[in-house]
Amino acid sequence: IxxxxxxxxxxxxxxxxxxxxxxxxxxxxATQTFKELDRESERTMGRRRIVRSYIASTPEGQPxxxxxxxxxxxxxxxxxxxxxxxxxxxxxxxxRDFGRAEIEKGASLGEFHxxxxxxxxxxxxxxxxxx
Numbered sequence: 468i469x470x471x472x473x474x475x476x477x478x479x480x481x482x483x484x485x486x487x488x489x490x491x492x493x494x495x496x497a498t499q500t501f502k503e504l505d506r507e508s509e510r511t512m513g514r515r516r517i518v519r520s521y522i523a524s525t526p527e528g529q530p531x532x533x534x535x536x537x538x539x540x541x542x543x544x545x546x547x548x549x550x551x552x553x554x555x556x557x558x559x560x561x562x563r564d565f566g567r568a569e570i571e572k573g574a575s576l577g578e579f580h581x582x583x584x585x586x587x588x589x590x591x592x593x594x595x596x597x598x
Contacts, residue, residue, distance in 0.1 A: 478508050482585055486521060489588065494556060501587035508585040516585035519595075523581040523588075530580045535590065537574045544568030549576050549590050560590035 481504045488497035508516040522530045538557045540547030547570070548557040558581065562570045565579075582591035 478504060478512065478585065481507070482583075485587070486583060489523065489583075494554065498587070501585075505586045512585060519582035519584050519589065519591060521583040522591065523583070530593075532578045532593070533581055533590070534578060535576045537570055537572055537576060539572055540570045542569075544570075549579075551581070551590070558588045558590055559586075564590075564595065565592050 481500060485497050485500035485504060488500055525531050533551050533553050535549035535551045538548040538550045540562050544562045547560050547562050549560045550557045560576065562568055565576065576590060578593055580591040580593060581588050583589070
């Protein structure tokens with residue numbers, strides 16, 4: 468799609484590029500793509516860029532489950548990072564999404580999905596998924 472020329476939806480194309488890198492296990496390229504997308508989308512999309520619009524899935528189209536340990540969490544319960552065992556890297560999470568505003572470093576987050584918005588991957592509670 469990138470090679471076809473200028474797109475009227477360059478941010479959407481970049482989003483799909485980041486997803487493709489993620490699913491190809493090219494996590495550094497995915498991370499870089501989402502960092503650029505975060506910067507670019509901030510100017511034009513506003514709060515719409517944080518809407519979770521995709522869940523990492525299996526080849527059969529089912530939401531993929533992940534497991535992780537809290538790497539850090541803010542005292543306010545609105546930000547944190549979880550080390551994802553299956554990826555061997557950390558991604559963002561929102562402790563309040565998991566009903567645990569106060570969660571300590573080293574705590575298990577249990578099973579979760581990974582959702583994506585225009586900022587990047589985010590740990591997403593299993594209860595958030597709706598068909």
